[in-house]
Amino acid sequence: MEHLINQKVKNIEISGIRKFFNLVSKYDNVLSLTIGQPDFSTPQHIKDAGINAIHNDHTSYTANAGIYELRKAACQFISDKYKLLYNPDSEVIVSIGASQGIDITFRTILTEGDEVILPNPVYPGYEPIIRLCGATPVHVDTRSSSFLLTADLLKKYITDKTRCIVLPYPSNPTGVTLPNDEIKKIAALLKDKDIFVLSDEIYSELVFEGEHTTIASFPGMKEKTIVINGVSKSHSMTGWRIGFVFGPENVMKHMLKVHQYNVSCATSISQYAALQALTVGADDAITMNETYKQRMEYVYNRLQAMGIESVKPNGAFYIFPSIEQFGLSSFDFAVKLLEEAKVAVVPGSAFSTCGEGYIRLSYACDMETLIKAMDRLEQLTLSLKQKSKNKFPYV
Ligand SMILES: Cc1ncc(COP(=O)(O)O)c(C=O)c1O
Structure with a gap:
């Protein structure tokens, strides 16, 4: 029956991250810097709230948009933290992780032939959904602008088919985030245009310096921005699996239909745990963020000392160094590192075409692992440099 499968589904592939994980799982005793999730446990008080939700029989369907208390807490949270005002009655949906929020956003706003602009390298969760909607991803090479989708770059790619621009900052895989003045320029560029912005702010609490700024807070932008968190x-x-989608009522009322027919509602038990997270645990990220920052400084400095260039991250828990000098594809480099040094990283090619020549290191792991992994990476790079010297002795 495979010949009857939707051709658009046949055309998309499982993510390069997943493919590499499958390969890594065949090796023993590997130090893994591949992890795209925090290495901390969920705080105990949040776990308890989930357990209590079960004891209190909060185990049935909830409102499609999510329990009201959680919607209210989510609106309060982003109002307190990022000065964004949304109405819990009509401008927020509790989704099944940010992933489902991205899915319902694209399915609500895109039709065949639309174009969606994305920075490249990019998190691989957008493009397949854009394609399933019959729209075309338009990639902007951000390598020359320290991985930032700047207003100057962006304006070259806007056409009358552009329906949406994806702003995923702080970024997975690069760890960089858009500075305030750049967001201001993008907002000025888009203010009078009928183009949506999907602002994926899932790492907004993990910003190392200053405050996270969202484009939705600039004049005229709330009306056209969908914020994912x-x-x-x-x-x-x-x-x-709890995410949030915030947007203007005239968009959200349509998105709610897509969400309803897709999942009915997010898991009730998790919603009660998330309620605890956003109220009592509103500042839980602060200590985790400090730890990520210390680890980032360590990894960045080690890479610098090895002569491996990277843009210094200012958020999330990733760094995206260039491995171009070693003359290997990012996949071959990652396999070599895995086989010879027993360190796993994600090849940059998993993050689209402009990720080639880079690797993604995640520092969502303990310091001991990071130190060992950096020592092993150093050994490998020294031996690669030595080999290339032997090959070209007069260079
Ligand atoms: C940029 C970005 N957006 C969205 C997601 C998905 O988040 P969730 O696990 O909440 O679905 C991820 C996960 O790695 C991500 O890196």
Whole structure:
């Protein structure tokens, strides 16, 4: 029956991250810097709230948009933290992780032939959904602008088919985030245009310096921006699968239909845990963020000392160094590192075409692992440099 499968589904592939994980799982005693999720446990008080939700029989369907208390808490949270005002009655949907929020956003706004602009390298969760909607991803090479989708770059790619621009900052895989003045320029560029912005802010609580700024807070932008957020990364709750979609009422009322027919509602038990996270645990991310920052400084400095260039991250828990000098594809480099040094990283090619020549290291792991992994990476790079010297002795 495979010949009857929707051709668009046949055309998409499982993510390069997943493919590499499958390969890594065949090796023993590997130090893994591949992890795309916090290495901390969900805080105990949040776990308890989930357990209590079961004891209190909160185990049935909830309102399609999510329990009212959680919607209210989510609106309060982003109002307190990022100065964004949304109405819990009509401008927020509790989704099954940020992932489902991204899915229902694209399915609500895209039709065949639309174009969606994305920075490249990019998290691989957008493109397949854009394609399933019959729209075309338009990639902007951000390698020359320290991985930032700047207003100057963006304006070259806007056409009358552009329906949406994806702003995923702080970024997976690069760890960089858009500075305030750049967001301001993008907002000025888009203010008078009928183009949506999908602002994926799932790492908003993990910003190392200054405050996270959202484009939706600039004049005229709330009306056209869909903000995606959630508790996966901020509260170490990836498995609980709770995300949030915020947007203007005239968009959200349509999105709610897609969400309703898709999943009815997010898991009731997880919603009660998320309620605890966003109220009592509103500042839980602060200590985790400090730890990520210390680890980032360590990894960045080690890479610098090895002569491996990277853009210094200012958020999330990733760094994206260039491995171009070693003359190997990112996949071959990652396999070599895995086989010879027993260190796993994600090849940059998993993050689209402009990720080639880079690797993604996640520092969502303990310091001991990081130190050992950096020592092993150093050994490998020294031996690769030595080999290339022997090959070209006069260079
Ligand atoms: C940029 C980005 N957006 C969305 C997601 C998905 O988040 P969730 O686990 O809440 O679905 C991830 C997960 O890695 C991510 O890196």
